[in-house]
Amino acid sequence: MNIECLPDGALAKAGRTLNVEVKDNIADCIYFNIQFWIFNVIFGPFLINTETMKVSNPLPCEKISSYVDRILVIEEVLVTNPFTLPLYANGSPTLLFQTAKGTIQNNSNNLTLFGQTVFPETLTIRDNFTLIAYFFKPFALYSLFGVSARELTNSPIGLNLLDAATTRELQEQLLNAGSTAAMLTLLDDYIFSLITKTKADCQLIRFATLAIAQNASKDALLKVQQELHITERTFQRLFEKNIGIAPSLFRRISQFNNAFQQLNGRQFAKLSDIAFNNGYADQSHYIRAFKEFTGITPAAYLKFGQAE
16 A cells, blocks of 8 residues: 655645644655645645644564564544545555544445555545554565455455454554554554464565565566576465565566655656666656556656745
8 A cells, every 4th residue: 555755845845835744754755645635635625634733654663673664654633524545556565543434445444454555545534533554564464464465455454354352452442542652552562463473484475575676677577486496376376375466566566666766866867767777668668657556647746846
């Protein structure tokens, strides 16, 4: 699930416009498609009161860092009309908690577990809320929750469907917590309890996803498969079970994310530089991929951050 960050300068500008407190250089750290939300708030009807809203990006604590990639916290959002947040692909399964129930695909929950979100989705919240999102490593879903990742691809579920008793207790503790720090501690402890219980051998898929994420070129899949000494069919099954999508799609998402980092850091003279640096055939292929995963072009994305 992906709520993408804004280009350099744009988040700070949006923060000034919205009176949002931005911490820890969130524009470099968060893969959330937040620009659509900013556009709606600035240019469309005002959906939220942002005077008290705070956004932060705390680092996962050591005991869960082998399974959790990053954390997003949005605190004290005052909602005056239904608040809709678009969700996009980034390759990370996600555990989402919000103090007010959010609605996704007509299901309403405080605790929602996401697999791969390949197709655009939306989260709608109608009451004041604080939101916490734990973005897992790509391989973590089956290892921690014991559910086939393929079952959750484009089909987020309420966490209570996996373990009703534990989820009910966790949800009650979270809703009664006196601070966001207390909520984070509860979620850290819950995830650590899953880590201590896991019996799944995730060494192969951990290696494969890391290798592909670091080098998402077209020949990466064959190289990784050969290094693992497994057949193509076994390789496919490994990804479908643990990641929820085919290795080819995971590679394309990783390729997009790597290119996005370069775009967001303004480390290019022209878009074709990003395309070639990240293994796209040409600039048009890169633009097509960017639009597929975000709904807008790179030029439109960058344009928002230009004006002061």
